[in-house]
Each structure stands twice: as structure tokens, then as C-alpha cells.
Amino acid sequence: MSDTPGTSAGTGAEDYEHPISHEDFRQLGYKMIDAIVDYRSNIEKHPVRSEVAPGYLAEKLPESAPTQPEGLDAILSDVQTHIMPGITHWQHPSFFSWYPANSSYPALLGDMLSSALGVVGFAWIGSPAATELETVTLDWLARFLRLPNAFLSTGTTGGGGVIQGTASEAALVALLAARARPLDGRDPGADGPRLVAYTTDQAHSCVKKACAVAGIQHLRLLPTSAERGWALDPATLEAAMTADEGHGLMPFFLTTLIGTTSSAAVDPVAELAAVARRHGAWVHVDAAYAGVFACLPDQHDLYFQGLEGVDSFSTNPHKGMLVTFDCSALWVQNSFWLRTALSLEPQFQFAGLRHAAEHLDYKDWQVPLGRRFRALKLWFVLRMYGTERLQAYLRHHLDMAKALAQLVEADPAFDIIATPRFGLVCFAPRGASEEESTALLERVNASGRTFMVHTRLGGRHVWRLAVGGVHTQWRHVEEVWALVQKVVGGGEA
Amino acid sequence: MSDTPGTSAGTGAEDYEHPISHEDFRQLGYKMIDAIVDYRSNIEKHPVRSEVAPGYLAEKLPESAPTQPEGLDAILSDVQTHIMPGITHWQHPSFFSWYPANSSYPALLGDMLSSALGVVGFAWIGSPAATELETVTLDWLARFLRLPNAFLSTGTTGGGGVIQGTASEAALVALLAARARPLDGRDPGADGPRLVAYTTDQAHSCVKKACAVAGIQHLRLLPTSAERGWALDPATLEAAMTADEGHGLMPFFLTTLIGTTSSAAVDPVAELAAVARRHGAWVHVDAAYAGVFACLPDQHDLYFQGLEGVDSFSTNPHKGMLVTFDCSALWVQNSFWLRTALSLEPQFQFAGLRHAAEHLDYKDWQVPLGRRFRALKLWFVLRMYGTERLQAYLRHHLDMAKALAQLVEADPAFDIIATPRFGLVCFAPRGASEEESTALLERVNASGRTFMVHTRLGGRHVWRLAVGGVHTQWRHVEEVWALVQKVVGGGEA
Numbered sequence: 007m008s009d010t011p012g013t014s015a016g017t018g019a020e021d022y023e024h025p026i027s028h029e030d031f032r033q034l035g036y037k038m039i040d041a042i043v044d045y046r047s048n049i050e051k052h053p054v055r056s057e058v059a060p061g062y063l064a065e066k067l068p069e070s071a072p073t074q075p076e077g078l079d080a081i082l083s084d085v086q087t088h089i090m091p092g093i094t095h096w097q098h099p100s101f102f103s104w105y106p107a108n109s110s111y112p113a114l115l116g117d118m119l120s121s122a123l124g125v126v127g128f129a130w131i132g133s134p135a136a137t138e139l140e141t142v143t144l145d146w147l148a149r150f151l152r153l154p155n156a157f158l159s160t161g162t163t164g165g166g167g168v169i170q171g172t173a174s175e176a177a178l179v180a181l182l183a184a185r186a187r188p189l190d191g192r193d194p195g196a197d198g199p200r201l202v203a204y205t206t207d208q209a210h211s212c213v214k215k216a217c218a219v220a221g222i223q224h225l226r227l228l229p230t231s232a233e234r235g236w237a238l239d240p241a242t243l244e245a246a247m248t249a250d251e252g253h254g255l256m257p258f259f260l261t262t263l264i265g266t267t268s269s270a271a272v273d274p275v276a277e278l279a280a281v282a283r284r285h286g287a288w289v290h291v292d293a294a295y296a297g298v299f300a301c302l303p304d305q306h307d308l309y310f311q312g313l314e315g316v317d318s319f320s321t322n323p324h325k326g327m328l329v330t331f332d333c334s335a336l337w338v339q340n341s342f343w344l345r346t347a348l349s350l351e352p353q354f355q356f357a358g359l360r361h362a363a364e365h366l367d368y369k370d371w372q373v374p375l376g377r378r379f380r381a382l383k384l385w386f387v388l389r390m391y392g393t394e395r396l397q398a399y400l401r402h403h404l405d406m407a408k409a410l411a412q413l414v415e416a417d418p419a420f421d422i423i424a425t426p427r428f429g430l431v432c433f434a435p436r437g438a439s440e441e442e443s444t445a446l447l448e449r450v451n452a453s454g455r456t457f458m459v460h461t462r463l464g465g466r467h468v469w470r471l472a473v474g475g476v477h478t479q480w481r482h483v484e485e486v487w488a489l490v491q492k493v494v495g496g497g498e499a
Numbered sequence: 500m501s502d503t504p505g506t507s508a509g510t511g512a513e514d515y516e517h518p519i520s521h522e523d524f525r526q527l528g529y530k531m532i533d534a535i536v537d538y539r540s541n542i543e544k545h546p547v548r549s550e551v552a553p554g555y556l557a558e559k560l561p562e563s564a565p566t567q568p569e570g571l572d573a574i575l576s577d578v579q580t581h582i583m584p585g586i587t588h589w590q591h592p593s594f595f596s597w598y599p600a601n602s603s604y605p606a607l608l609g610d611m612l613s614s615a616l617g618v619v620g621f622a623w624i625g626s627p628a629a630t631e632l633e634t635v636t637l638d639w640l641a642r643f644l645r646l647p648n649a650f651l652s653t654g655t656t657g658g659g660g661v662i663q664g665t666a667s668e669a670a671l672v673a674l675l676a677a678r679a680r681p682l683d684g685r686d687p688g689a690d691g692p693r694l695v696a697y698t699t700d701q702a703h704s705c706v707k708k709a710c711a712v713a714g715i716q717h718l719r720l721l722p723t724s725a726e727r728g729w730a731l732d733p734a735t736l737e738a739a740m741t742a743d744e745g746h747g748l749m750p751f752f753l754t755t756l757i758g759t760t761s762s763a764a765v766d767p768v769a770e771l772a773a774v775a776r777r778h779g780a781w782v783h784v785d786a787a788y789a790g791v792f793a794c795l796p797d798q799h800d801l802y803f804q805g806l807e808g809v810d811s812f813s814t815n816p817h818k819g820m821l822v823t824f825d826c827s828a829l830w831v832q833n834s835f836w837l838r839t840a841l842s843l844e845p846q847f848q849f850a851g852l853r854h855a856a857e858h859l860d861y862k863d864w865q866v867p868l869g870r871r872f873r874a875l876k877l878w879f880v881l882r883m884y885g886t887e888r889l890q891a892y893l894r895h896h897l898d899m900a901k902a903l904a905q906l907v908e909a910d911p912a913f914d915i916i917a918t919p920r921f922g923l924v925c926f927a928p929r930g931a932s933e934e935e936s937t938a939l940l941e942r943v944n945a946s947g948r949t950f951m952v953h954t955r956l957g958g959r960h961v962w963r964l965a966v967g968g969v970h971t972q973w974r975h976v977e978e979v980w981a982l983v984q985k986v987v988g989g990g991e992a
Contacts, residue, residue, distance in 0.1 A: 071881040
């Protein structure tokens, strides 16, 4: 086909024929479904961590895109030959790195529908259903996690939820809302208050990045300690805020943590929020990984008290709750400052709560303009699992982590380094030097039979085993534990 | 199922059984494929614009998520009954609003694979293939669009491409890179230079939002005029930068536009870049909509000259080039300042180009940490269409817009308001007042047979007809034109 098809100016252009018709797609779609079932049901045949060398792919692929259409078979063949070796298999049941990003079939079905609809719900009229289903499903999720009523769209404070891509974006927009409050219409930084943000030395790097992006110069990474379980002491926060105020700075933003990246530590949120509120700061809770465990009554009682006193709360259903990445939930008790920070329409910006109730444009709750219809995958997961199965699923991971922690504790060759919480167990080979510990973990990972990453706690090289894969059963945890014992005992992986 | 399944501490937890097995999914996946084919092949039966009232959905859905699993049939039935009325059908062939966000079957197949793999390629090791295929496909796309070699990963300046979610995020990270350059390691704003950004009054709101997010206080929205086709006069930029420097400000960032949001206007990029470079400012080209047309030789010659002199260039394959939202491509001639602004690892931050070549972590090229494997859908589109079909597809839209413009021009009841470019035609009913024009456009849209939005040019209410839907053929353009003529002529829609 020529790149300049004939046209008849004034009467119209030639019809364009897609290389794939609706009926072609039906067959190709079935084939892709089969390929997905094949991948997921045979995933254990792959090494967990990719072992390719940097730059492996470019030499295997052509320099330029093809001029003529290629078929799905050719592409799937290249996926097997060239892409799969470069995949680290996050859905492998023996993947225990970072935190999980589990991806489920119901989420996949919801996302297929989202792609097929192809709507961009930046404003309500872009597709009212995309906006309103997001509001509804985040209310569902808030009720499931027993969040305070003020976080629901049906509350009386102008609150509600929104889906961000990642917890990084949730932290950034919370920070921007927090900044809008003391500025109250003034240009940021134009002889305005010298703002200072707070979190702990255990915070996810996204807090530092949010400050860097927003141009916030003062961020305190307050110290934590092993003695307090890597949680922030409210007295430390009080002292820091008071000292900063004494130097003419204005505390404006606290990020407190439920389930830290490193060791799943939990801050005393209620006490910290009380301190921050006294000093006028916005309180954001980053529960990116752990927040979904609030659906379990005992976990809620232990770790999720005092949320009435915080301004924003975020957790990622795309981590432990089966909603394929990306789906990070953010709730605010009042969306006014979020919209003030992020709306560019002055006529709406200061119209207060009424606007939100009439006609909600989620572009004013996020940094980007465009947005996918991500509520569908969350809706599919909540409905196709149902809340009791989701609770059982998360309980299953808790139970496995607890059982693993008991095995580690019973073995004199290992130390448990932090209190096991949620699905995470942090441990280290007893008496091993930094170099030895690093080399042993690499031997475990190089086996291809699992993948864990390390963290650093109190200066020590610590192994993190995060249970939470979509296909993970107890036998996988047992296997990796046997492997770890063998390697640390001097055996071959 | 209880929410506390039995466990045998020390020996393990009960296996968790998903409500949908691999084989269940095969059947449900086929069913979803059928539902997608049914939707897409019958899309013309829907009114283009949703006509629901704000708040329509909440009352139709339960207050809480179900406790027990529900089947796909029940969900798809709710989609038909409750979701479809709230969809504005962006894939409808008579959707001519904003700019297109066309979604194709090859992209859908690629995205299904991405969801099934469920990898998070924030760092290279998160899945080397996710990072490296992105580099390769953005090189493919850069060659297809005939971008200067410096934007390719294979160039000698440390450049390359990255997929952002949206052009807003591309503009934001370009601005952050631009800010890092004059700061050169200093804290932003700490007695540093007083930075000033520039763009035109035709720029997308994302430039203003990027400045708001980053806390940049000085943004000049330089005036354009009908006489210069809503493009920025280099003399205007020169005068503004000189004046600002005279007041002790430092020009640091220019966003120049190829294909504005309002009227597809094109700035004289080469001349503007020369001015900006003389004043030390980073030059970013926002070609969100129009950039993909650079693959057509005549369009390239007309509108895409002088890109050697710009620092960053972005365009959205998710608009006109069939890669389902979200896929916004950003290229830089040197990634050093991007990584300086966005990496939080000081040990890598100033290591310069060597690091990039060895081991690329895209988290350092974007605001969020996590990221989907979006290169797959781009790869599928480039291969399953091939470059000649993609050129023919874009040519088809150009031809239809050109033919439509001729029809509008020939009709004395209408004025063409801006030079038609790419797929966009801007026109208005001749002699109509603001109120009349608004009411007439609403009558056209309320018919359900099309959807257009308006813009404002030189104070006038202008109708925008953006040709570019995945299923749009000439008959759809003819039909909407007949409808417009009829309504403006006083007939019923």
C-alpha cells in the first residue's frame, strides 16, 4: 500500500482498511487468551529472576519497525524467544521480592474492557461512567477497609477517593494539597511561608521525590530506631516541628507510614496526627503495601486506628489485592485543597464543595490530564472475588508469613531482624558479614528458583521475603525456606 | 468461606483457591473477546455523547461490594444496563471531540500480554525486557518520525526515549530537567536563580499545571494572533526573555507547540529554539497530537524542521496512532538532566552518560516509581500495522479533514476560522452570536449522532471537528457535515 492513497478532494477520501478486522480479532483474541493461560499455568517453569545482561535485547531485534504488517504468531514467537528471557516473573509463586504486584484474571478482564472502550475520563463528560464508577468503587473499597466515613463520597466533609497510578503520585498530590492550604491563593514561594515537610528515615523514596518535584526545600527524614520497631516517636516529631517553628519555618506536611517499604513497620498514626494537627500540618498516611490488610478485623484493630485524624490515606490494590498494576487508591477527607492545587479553572477552583457534588472532574485530583478507566478492573476484582474471598486471600498470605517466621525463629542459623508484619519476614544469616550475606543471597537468587531483595536495618544487610503472590501456596514458601537453609548451610543452591 | 481459614502454624497455611481457575479464565476470556467484538462492531448504535445526569450511577449500584463472588455474566449485564449509558464513545466513528484517543486491536492484544505478565519495570532488573523493549520501540518510533539521531538511544549524546502516561507528565519532567540544569546541584529556590518559563497563550493547560506542581512562579503565556496563525513570533520571545533578564530573572524553559490543542497551530520551532538557546533555556516541543504526523514526508517537511535544536520532544501515539491510552512518547537529546532531577540515588546521579549505557532505570526518567510494560502495545501496533499502513491510516485522516475543509469553505453559511492542519477543522456558523453558536452546537451534539467541542479563537466561539477515529470513514464525516448544515440552516437535528 502506498503512503499516499488516492483522494477525491471535495468528495472524500478512500476508506482505510485495518489489517485486522473485527472477526480477525475474535480469533487473535482467543489465541492471546490461550497464550495467557499457557503462561500463567506454566509459570513455574521459568527462572524467577531474569538473568540476561544489560543491552541483551537490541541486537536481537531489527533496527526499525517493519514496513508491512506482521502476524500475531510471529510476534508471540519473538515473545517466547526474545522477551521471556528478559522477564523477571512477578507472578511466579516463588517471587518474594520488594512487595507483590499481583495480577488476577478478573482484573485482566476488567482492563480488557477498559482498553476496548478506550475512553479518557479526564472530565466527567469524557465518560460519566468512568468518573462515577471510580467514586462508587472507592466508596466500596473504603467500606471494605473500614476507613472513617469522612473518606467516603457520601460523607459530609467533601471527601472521597480517586485512583492514582502509583503511591508516588498519591504522595505528590497530597503534598500539593497540603501546600495549597497555607498558601491559600498566594503564589508558592513568593515571599510566602518557608514550608517544611516531615516523614521518617523509613519512608519510601517517593516522599523525597515529591518534595524534589514540588520544589520543597525542607524535608525532615526523622530518625527511627530498632527499639521502637522503626516507627516514629511522636516526641521526635513534636521536637522537630517546634524547633523548625522556632527558626521561622512552617510545618505543612507529615507523611506517616503503615507498613514501611523496608520492614513493614507501623507508625503510631493517631499520636503523630495529633502532633501534626496541633502544628497545622496536613497528615498523609502512606499505606501503599499494607493498607489493604485493613479489611481483616484483627489487622484493623492492630494497625489502622486513629484514621479519623488524618487528611489523606493511600493504599495500592495493585500490590496485594489482585488489581493488576496500576491502581493506587487515595482518599481525602476534603477534596477542596486538592482541587485548589490541581484545577486550573479559577471559576471552579474556589467554588468549594458544591462543585464536587454536582460534577466531578478527576483531572483536578491528579497531575496528568488524561486517565484510563481503571475503576473497571477494581470493580471486576471486588465483584468476581467478593469481599470474603479477598479477606481469605489476604489472610492466606498473613498465615504463610507467620508460619515462615516461626520456622526462621526456630533455626539458630538465622536472626529475625524486625517484627514480622503483614506478609513480610525480614531475617539474616546469623554471624554473616555484609559480604557473606550479600554473596549468599545472590547464590539463592541465581538458582532461578526464587527472587528476594535485601534491605538495610540498623546498618545490617537484611533479607526480605515478602509473601503475597497471586499463585503462592505454602509449598512455595517451604521450598524457598529449604533452599535458603541449604545455601546458608554451605550447600549448593 | 470464613475470613479466618484454619492454619497450622509452623507447618503452613491452607491453600487458597481462586474463584476463577486457569481453565475458567480461558472461557471467560473468550467471552470478553466476544463482548469486545460485539461492542466495537456495533458501536454506531450508541449515541456518541453520554446524556446521563451527574450522579446517575450511584443509585443504580449497591452501597457495598458483594461478600460472595459474582459471575462475569452478571457484570456484563450491568455493563450494558448501567455503564454503557454513561459512556461517551471515543471509539465511535462520529466522535470528533477534543483530539482522538484511538484504540486498536493490536494495542489491545499487547496490553493483554502486559497485564498477564504483570511486571513492574521501575528498575531494569524489575524486568530487563520491559526497559529494553521500550528503548528499542522508541528508537523505532523516532526513526519512523524522522527525528534527529540525537534523540535515539544509539546516538552519541546520551539521548533516548521513554514512555510517559500523558503529555502532561512529559511536559512536567522536561520542566524538571530544565530546572536541574541551572540549579546544577543546588536546592531549587534556595537563593538560587529566579527562574522563568515561557510558552504561548495557545499552550495546553499542562504547561501551567507543570509550573504549578513544580512551584515555578514565573510563567509567560506569550500572546499569539490570528495574523500569525496563532503561532509564536520569535521576536515576541526575544523581547520577553530580554526583558526578564533585565529584571534579574533567568529564562530556563520554553515549551513550543506543533499542533496546538485549540486549533492545531504550529510554532516556528527552529527560530524559537535559536532564541531560547541564546538565552540558555531548555527547549521542549509539545507535539502531543500532531507529532505522529511527522511520519508523512510532506508533513515532516512542512512542520517538523529544526528539531536538532530542541532538547526534548513529545508526542502521543495514544492520540492518533492507534496505541490505546496511555502511551505518551518523550525523547531527550541527553538524559543527564532528567536523571539528575528525578533520580534519588546520589551515587548514580552525577555519574553521567556511562551509567545510562550500562543499565537504564526508567524510574529516573519519570515522576512515579512503578510503571507498566507499555512498550508491548506500541510494539504490537508497529508490527501488526507496519509503517506503511500507519502512514496510510494517518494520510486517510488528513485527506478527510482536507476534503471536509473544502466543503466548509464552499458553504457561505460558515467561516473557516484557522488554517486546517492535520485532522482538525475549525469553523463557525457565519454571523451567529456567541449564544446562537453555542445553542446550535449543543443541538448537533444532543442528536447523539456526533460529538464535537468548541474552542475560542480571537474571542469567537469556534467549532472544532477533529477527524481521527479508529473506525472513521468518509461517510461519517459527510454525515456529520450534512447534520451541521441542516441544524445551522434551521432544520431539526
